[in-house]
Amino acid sequence: MLKIWGRLSSVNVQKVMLAVRELALPHTLIPAGGPYGVVDTPAFATLNPNRMVPVIDDGGFVLWESNAIVRYLASRYGEGSLWPEDACLRADADRWMDWQATTWQPAMLPAFLGLVRTPEDRRDAAAVQASMRRANACALILDQALRDREFIVGRHLTMGDVALAAAAHRWLALPAERPETPALSAWYRRIMMRPATQGVLTLPLQ
Numbered sequence: 001m002l003k004i005w006g007r008l009s010s011v012n013v014q015k016v017m018l019a020v021r022e023l024a025l026p027h028t029l030i031p032a033g034g035p036y037g038v039v040d041t042p043a044f045a046t047l048n049p050n051r052m053v054p055v056i057d058d059g060g061f062v063l064w065e066s067n068a069i070v071r072y073l074a075s076r077y078g079e080g081s082l083w084p085e086d087a088c089l090r091a092d093a094d095r096w097m098d099w100q101a102t103t104w105q106p107a108m109l110p111a112f113l114g115l116v117r118t119p120e121d122r123r124d125a126a127a128v129q130a131s132m133r134r135a136n137a138c139a140l141i142l143d144q145a146l147r148d149r150e151f152i153v154g155r156h157l158t159m160g161d162v163a164l165a166a167a168a169h170r171w172l173a174l175p176a177e178r179p180e181t182p183a184l185s186a187w188y189r190r191i192m193m194r195p196a197t198q199g200v201l202t203l204p205l206q
């Protein structure tokens with residue numbers, strides 16, 4: 001059975017869990033990271049030398065890096081659903097996954113760490129503000145892309161939505177000012193209503 005090491009408070013683990021749930025894959029979630037520890041053990045380092053979650057073991061195939069895991073699960077178990085058959089649609093979904101990991105997520109990370117993980121009296125307000133400005137600009141790009149479609153590459157949910165949804169969940173829950181993003185919000189609501197999402201994208205942010 002597919003094994004996943006991680007904690008649901010991690011945005012990167014959420015992506016993997018969304019993919020697993022969308023694909024209805026039998027799995028075991030082994031609590032690891034944050035309060036659960038485990039990542040510091042020698043046994044875990046043999047799975048992921050970065051000592052980070054998520055990690056999966058699928059019948060002896062061990063993989064780390066959340067978006068690589070989502071792509072692997074989608075290509076192996078989700079052909080025609082999370083993994084679009086059409087090469088252009090697949091590249092489009094893939095592009096948004098890279099954008100999520102290299103652009104949007106890094107933009108909002110200082111704001112997340114400052115607002116959620118740092119006591120107010122030790123917060124760097126300027127860093128939080130600058131981070132929110134960058135994250136909001138990214139959200140407006142995504143909002144524009146979602147104006148004429150139900151999901152990021154068209155009418156069906158793909159691996160692109162999986163990666164973006166976890167990031168959007170975090171951005172929308174940050175206690176900070178955000179611009180109006182009607183298309184992004186409508187897409188997010190569609191995703192939050194899916195059975196696979198229940199219990200994965202949880203609040204409050206931790």
Ligand SMILES: N[C@@H](CCC(=O)N[C@@H](CS)C(=O)NCC(=O)O)C(=O)O
Nearest residue numbers: 010011012033034052053054065066
């Ligand atoms: N690029 C990696 C980043 C993984 C990462 O930053 N994981 C964090 C949680 S989001 C982690 O393991 N932190 C240590 C911990 O949870 O103990 C990925 O996308 O999988």
